[in-house]
Amino acid sequence: MSLLKSLTDMVLNAGGQKAGLLESVMQNPKLMEGVMGLLSKDSPVGGVQGLLANFQNAGMGEAVQSWLGDGANKPLSGGDIEQALGGDVVRQLAEQANMAPSQASDVLSQALPAMIDKLTPQGEAQDMDFGSLQSMLGGFLKGKL
DSSP: OOHHHHHHHHHHHTTTOOOHHHHHHHHOHHHHHHHHHHHSTTSTTOHHHHHHHHHHHTTOHHHHHHHHSSSOOOOOOHHHHHHHHOHHHHHHHHHHHTSOHHHHHHHHHHHHHHHHHHHOTTSOOOOOOHHHHHHHHHHHHHHHO
């Protein structure tokens, strides 16, 4: 069963309650599927560790540390996403999701910090394959409903 199918079932069985991350996934499944591809260890950006390095190299190290640590996640803007990931990556994700790049950046500015936070429970980025990402995020989202 795919992550998106699992998430759809969970929403339908939860009487419509949605966590913020779940809402992003449900409203933009193709975009979130693309992001999970970026987070997997075989991605062109180098998985979770490579993605975090992109944000750190773009001057957003303080935000990255907030996602890895306990407490609130520092927010990003759509412009921050484009700066860290690069316009080509954002355009590719947006095309996959059939949305404008600025819209994709805005959604990612909300979803990525939450996803990274949940994928790094001990504050350390680990390389994971796509299946492990699905399982971990699916378990988190199920617990929020």
